[in-house]
Amino acid sequence: MADLFPHPLLETLGKASDRPVVEHGSRVVSRGELLGLIRRLAAAMRAAGLGPGTGVAVRTEVTPEALAAHLALHTIGCRVVGVRPGYPPAQLAHVLSMGVEAVLVDRMNASTPHARTLVIEELLTLPGDGGPLEQTARPGDVALLAFTSGSTGRPKGCAFTYRALGEHWAWQPRVWSPVAARFAEAFERYLLFGTLASMVVLEFVAPCLLGGGVAVIPEDDGRPLFPHAIERHRITGAIITVPRLHGMLQEPGVDVSSLKALMVSGSPISPARLAQAAERLGPVLFQGYGQTEAGSISMLTPEDLPGAADSVGRPHPNVEVAIRDGEVHVRSPYMMTGYWGAAPHDGWINTRDLGRMDGGFLRLDGRTRDVIMVNAMVVYAGPIERVLASHPGVAEAYVAGAPDDDTGEAVHAFVMPAADRAPDQEELAALVRRELGADHVPKTVTVVTGVPVAPSGKPDKRALLGSEQSLRNPRQQ
CATH class of the missing domain: 3.30.300.30 (ANL, C-terminal domain)
Structure with missing residues (x-):
């Protein structure tokens, strides 16, 4: 139980409680303050009848309180259903039909249609400090539903258990791989943006929080996030999509010298574009390959460039890759157990990508999926x-x-x-x-x-x- 998600983070927040852990504009939140928010929200959620196995959809902006709410729900063992922005009404209704007993929102999203809506700001007005923080998550329960768009146009919920998240490469500092430890060191000031419903955001904020870094939530100043937020906040680590990377390279006059690690993911990138970015930014570029169903599968490090720029890197420790009839199959301790409402997979996930292993590197040759x-x-x-x-x-x-x-x-x-x-x-x-x-x-x-x-x-x-x-x-x- 000691290493069951999210215990390692709760344990980390309990140490050096006066050190900053989140910046939001001019506001600085210490580890102790974030832990206090988690404790108060967990107590209020329990008082509202939430607990192990309860399905709770979460629809919020990115704020310290929203981060604390996600962690509080996981602490008491709920099944967190992440609702990303932009769902049209039919898709939102579909997501909220997946065993959701309550919806947790902030005031910005208080109009979310559901029979039972809890507002974070209102939960925090309840009296008391929450008392001792007790973790009641159960290893075999589903901790998280993360969503794909779905081949039918309806989002499919990928179910991850507490046991799986407890064995995730990013959430276990006691057994971090060299790459994970490197992220923890580089993510001293990590740019936290987008949506907390994203599996990618969840796994890459972990090295920052567990490694003693500060998650910086940028405020909108009307300029592109990349590269201007990096210069403004002296960001040392971030994740970035290929289009944002392209835009960043079009503004060479902005100072991004604070960067130590920039993870590129989300869509294919050509070796030529990767080499161009490496020449501009220096030895800070990582490229990740993964899927919602399987999480992060492999990673290309700065040392792999330029020799392996045509690959997606080496598989993470504990990730097994098998090439069957040219298609990439993977399994790991932290992949999904299956889609919500469907039969569990057979232990392997077919990525539907075509690929091959070559000298320890995974090279992709195309897709079987449209x-x-x-x-x-x-x-x-x-x-x-x-x-x-x-x-x-x-x-x-x-x-x-x-x-x-x-x-x-x-x-x-x-x-x-x-x-x-x-x-x-x-x-x-x-x-x-x-x-x-x-x-x-x-x-x-x-x-x-x-x-x-x-x-x-x-x-x-x-x-x-x-x-x-x-x-x-x-x-x-």
């Missing part, structure tokens, strides 16, 4: 095609992805018009946004009169992307 990585989010082509085809002006719809400097990859749609009605492209964009969310909206919609066919007999989407038709006055959405 997916597009938009702003580090997995977007499936199938649901977009089905939504587009439901429009009365569309007879057939095809969707493909292509590299994009702004979003990593972008969605491009090709539609054949119905005989009696030409499709209105603004309506198509609005339809996709309403049904699937903004990440799924095509960057271009091209009207075509026919679709090329591959030797397999299936529509050739690569040929569509490269055709002259795709370049002829595409509608930018």
Whole structure:
């Protein structure tokens, strides 16, 4: 029980309690203060009837109180259902239907529709300091549901147990690998942004908090987060998507010399772009490969560049990789037990990526899944095609992805018009946004009169992307 998630962090916060652990604007929160927030919220949650096995959806901004609320829910053993921003109503309702008994929000998200809503600020007004902090999480219970977009257009909840998170490479300082220990040292001032519902955010804030660093929550000053927040806050460590990295490289006059480790993840990056970034930023770049279902699988370190820049690095300790019929399968102590509401997996997760092991490095050769990585989010082509085809002006719809400097990859749609009605492209964009969310909206919609066919007999989407038709006055959405 001593190492069961989140005990190592609670133990760390109890030491040197006057040291800072979170900065939010001009506000500095000490370890003792964060631990006090966790203790008070845990007591209030227990008083509200929450406890081991209770399903609680969390929908908040990124604040010290929200971080404390997540940790308090895990301390008392709840099943935390992370709700990321941007869900359209149908997807939000789907997520909240997954065994959710209560929704925990901050005032910014108090309008979240549910029969039982608890507001963090109101819980903190209850009298008392919460008393002793008792951890009641149980190893086999589901600790977290983290969501993919889902191949049907509905988010799929990946279930991670307390035991799995307790064995996670980032959350166990007693057995940190050299790479994890290196992050802990480099994340002295770690940029915490985005959403606490993200599995990636959860695993990479761990080395900072457990290693004695400070999580810096930036305030919006109207400028791009990267690189200006790095200069303004003297950030030493952060995670970054490929599009943000591209934007960062376009502003060479900003001082980012404080950086010690910058983890690039979320979508493919070319070896040439990686080399360009390394030349500009120095030996601070790491590249991560993983999936929501499996967590972080492998990592490329600065020392691996440039010789292995065409790989996604070496698998983490305790992560096993098997190549079966060219596809990458993985297993580890900290991967999901299965999708919520579905049968558990057989011990291995098929990533649906094509790859090979070469000299200890994992090299990816493509995908078997028809997916597009938009702003580090997995977007499936199938649901977009089905939504587009439901429009009365569309007879057939095809969707493909292509590299994009702004979003990593972008969605491009090709539609054949119905005989009696030409499709209105603004309506198509609005339809996709309403049904699937903004990440799924095509960057271009091209009207075509026919679709090329591959030797397999299936529509050739690569040929569509490269055709002259795709370049002829595409509608930018």
